[in-house]
Amino acid sequence: MATLTLTSPAFDDGGRIPERYGYGEANVNPPLEIEGVPDEAESLALIVDDPDAVEPAGKIWDHWVVWNVPPETETIPEDWDADDATEGTSDFGDVGYGGPSPPDREHTYRFAVFALDTTLELDPETDADGLRSAMSGHVLAQGQLEGRYPST
Numbered sequence: 001m002a003t004l005t006l007t008s009p010a011f012d013d014g015g016r017i018p019e020r021y022g023y024g025e026a027n028v029n030p031p032l033e034i035e036g037v038p039d040e041a042e043s044l045a046l047i048v049d050d051p052d053a054v055e056p057a058g059k060i061w062d063h064w065v066v067w068n069v070p071p072e073t074e075t076i077p078e079d080w081d082a083d084d085a086t087e088g089t090s091d092f093g094d095v096g097y098g099g100p101s102p103p104d105r106e107h108t109y110r111f112a113v114f115a116l117d118t119t120l121e122l123d124p125e126t127d128a129d130g131l132r133s134a135m136s137g138h139v140l141a142q143g144q145l146e147g148r149y150p151s152t
Helices: 051-057 128-135
Strands: 005-007 032-035 043-050 061-067 105-115 141-148
Touching: 005 105, 032 105, 043 051, 043 128, 051 105, 061 105
Parallel strands: 005 141
Antiparallel strands: 005 032, 043 061, 043 105, 105 141
């Protein structure tokens, strides 16, 4: 499988996510940059999750679920209005981005991007598990960016 490069001008891979992107702050997505999308890609998908939430929440907490992003997209701006894509439901119960909000300590957040060989027909109520199921067998390339966020 090919590798995509996912970066952010707001933080380095493994670095601290600025507070403004937190759920209790401005709660806007950080800017993201995508490189290496295969020519045969029909769409992109994004999942932002918190694997460190398993202990306090009992599961990996999903913060942002997006699909049918045009494959030519190279930049997702801060506070992106995803009119040309579809946003799903986060574990906050909202459609759209829900920023970091660790309840107990600093957590690591994974920003994952996937290049798909298809577009997906999913309802906005779709969560990350539903998106992962729908993407199965369609991922051409993927990439990941990690950031840390302090506890509140």
